[in-house]
Amino acid sequence: EVQVEESGGGLVQPGGSLRLSCSASGFSFNNYAMHWVRQAPGKGLEYLSGLSSSGRTTYVADSVKGRFTISRDNSKNTLFLQMSSLKPEDTAVYYCVKGLGSAIDYYVMDVWGQGTTVTVSS
Amino acid sequence: ETVLTQSPGILSLSPGERAVISCRASQTVSSSYIGWLQQKPGQAPRLLIYGSLRASGIPDRFSAGGSGTDFTLSISRLEPEDSAVYYCHQYGTQPRTFGQGTKVEIK
Numbered sequence: 001e002v003q004v005e006e007s008g009g010g011l012v013q014p015g016g017s018l019r020l021s022c023s024a025s026g027f028s029f030n031n032y033a034m035h036w037v038r039q040a041p042g043k044g045l046e047y048l049s050g051l052s053s054s055g056r057t058t059y060v061a062d063s064v065k066g067r068f069t070i071s072r073d074n075s076k077n078t079l080f081l082q083m084s085s086l087k088p089e090d091t092a093v094y095y096c097v098k099g100l101g102s103a104i105d106y107y108v109m110d111v112w113g114q115g116t117t118v119t120v121s122s
Numbered sequence: 123e124t125v126l127t128q129s130p131g132i133l134s135l136s137p138g139e140r141a142v143i144s145c146r147a148s149q150t151v152s153s154s155y156i157g158w159l160q161q162k163p164g165q166a167p168r169l170l171i172y173g174s175l176r177a178s179g180i181p182d183r184f185s186a187g188g189s190g191t192d193f194t195l196s197i198s199r200l201e202p203e204d205s206a207v208y209y210c211h212q213y214g215t216q217p218r219t220f221g222q223g224t225k226v227e228i229k
Contacts, residue, residue, distance in 0.1 A: 035218075044209065044220055044221075044222050044223050045159075045167065045209060045211075045220040046220070047217050047218040047219065047220070050218075059216050059217070061217050062217075095166060095167070100172075105213075105216065106155065106213065106214065107213065108155075108157045108169065108172035108173075108211075108213055109157075109169070109211075109213070109218075110169050110172070110177065111169075112166040112167050112168065112169070113166060114165075114166050115166055
């Protein structure tokens, strides 16, 4: 079964840092682009970042550019999201999502993890 | 950025009826790059349809159509389990964007 599972969420103070991980199983991780999407409490979905299968092509949304960095370790089937300078408005459930192809563009995101909750508060 | 606007915000229907959700884009999007997601309370979103294709395991009661800037998701023969929030999504241009969601309530 194709699965992705996030971890690393928690409570962090404003200005702090956190690294989210996403462990993938059931598919050839190194063949697919991966993405991060978040959902603030009671709100809709916001696309944050995508990384191609090779790790050479990335996209980062303007709302988190310069603060969030996406990366992957294909040898460990794991995707990461390094978050720094966190703000209260970053409070959300963060979803790891598998792409249907190797590029970050033009392929739908087809498999979603259950999400990990990040709370930014003092 | 391509803004997606869904209507209505809430749809309240009885079992067996048909639901139609509209998604309007602020600029032309190829229908090949429009997807629809379902999210039930406390759960992650699930892909229903992308382009003209249903995702694995999605019943044929779900269908999508449209072109240019206007797209629709139709759910025929509504069942209680269809109660959820539905999102349209475009992945043809960066940033990928989502509609604000339509809540479908089953009476």
